[in-house]
Amino acid sequence: MLEQDWIWGLIGGLMIGGAGALFLLMNGRIMGASGIIGGLVDGSGRANWTERAAFLAGLVIVPALLVPLYGSVDTRLTDNVWLLVAAGLLVGFGTRLANGCTSGHGVCGISRLSLRGMAATVFYIAAGGVTVLIARHLLGVI
Amino acid sequence: MLRMFFAALAGGLFGAGLLVSGMVDTVKVQGWLDVFGAWDPTLAFVMGGAIIPMAIAWRVAARRKLSGLGTPIPSPSVQKLDPNLIAGSILFGAGWGLVGLCPGPALAASTINGLSGVIFILAMLAAMITLPALRRAFASTGKTAWTSAR
Structure with missing residues (x-):
């Protein structure tokens, strides 16, 4: 890790937390990405779909506008279709079953000392760690 | 309309934060999970940084019944x-x-x-x-x- 990585991590983290604070204090909503997306596509969030759609529009468009400032951004995402499909399905099922992901359970849950948020975070980080251990170091597929 | 404006603002700031923090880089994220390899602690700084303003927001919210735009504050976890x-x-x-x-x-x-x-x-x-x-x-x-x- 380059030394400036953690500084940018901290700055970006403060921005993410600021976004969650704004969404909570102005809109009265918990900023959970999987819940906002999931409620929009499975129909359970029909009552406030415009708010969800506006949030997602900002989430997609603003980074797209900022990328040119960096010249280019390499996200180093795999192009292995099977891995992408498997991961997408796991993330989709898992986050909706657990009612939250890194933003909802992680950022918003831990900050209010929610037992569910903290437990979810422990389990998804542990599962992610085991997955990287097996897929990278034992099987060599990632 | 105002609800959509603040939602888009929050979504935009969230997205900008993800870009600035480096969390769109999938190898950095996997690096955080790779405890037995080249471990990358960046994600801990992102998570820590995000929890600070959010913890303050929860304390402010606890003293209110309604959000700035009039929606009830989410009930206790x-x-x-x-x-x-x-x-x-x-x-x-x-x-x-x-x-x-x-x-x-x-x-x-x-x-x-x-x-x-x-x-x-x-x-x-x-x-x-x-x-x-x-x-x-x-x-x-x-x-x-x-x-x-x-």
């Missing part, structure tokens, strides 16, 4: 674990580790991830759309833990 929470988090973590994407960064980087990003998002949406129907199907065939919540 449920302090109860259930099998769905744990099983779901394990499935999510496995997918997160496989390619280094979770829902927020998948959307924030959707314009730069190319076809790979589209494939991931389509698979994620397909799972999200089918889960309620799967739950109903299992609920009607017999009681299993993961159909009981919600």
Whole structure:
């Protein structure tokens, strides 16, 4: 890790937390990405779909506008279709079953000392760690 | 209209934060999970940084009944674990580790991830759309833990 990585991590983290604070204090909503997306596509969030759609529009468009400032951004995402499909399905099922992901359970849950948020975070980080251990170091597929 | 404006502002700031923090870089995310390899602690700084303003916001919210735009402040968190929470988090973590994407960064980087990003998002949406129907199907065939919540 380059030394400036953690500084940018901290700055970006403060921005993410600021976004969650704004969404909570102005809109009265918990900023959970999987819940906002999931409620929009499975129909359970029909009552406030415009708010969800506006949030997602900002989430997609603003980074797209900022990328040119960096010249280019390499996200180093795999192009292995099977891995992408498997991961997408796991993330989709898992986050909706657990009612939250890194933003909802992680950022918003831990900050209010929610037992569910903290437990979810422990389990998804542990599962992610085991997955990287097996897929990278034992099987060599990632 | 004002609700949409602040929602878009929050979404935009969230996306900008994900870009600035480096969390759209899937190898950095996998690096955080790679405890037995070249471990990358950046994600801990991102998470720590995000929790600070959010913890303050929860304290402010606790003293109010309504948000700035008049919606009730979300009720206190449920302090109860259930099998769905744990099983779901394990499935999510496995997918997160496989390619280094979770829902927020998948959307924030959707314009730069190319076809790979589209494939991931389509698979994620397909799972999200089918889960309620799967739950109903299992609920009607017999009681299993993961159909009981919600």
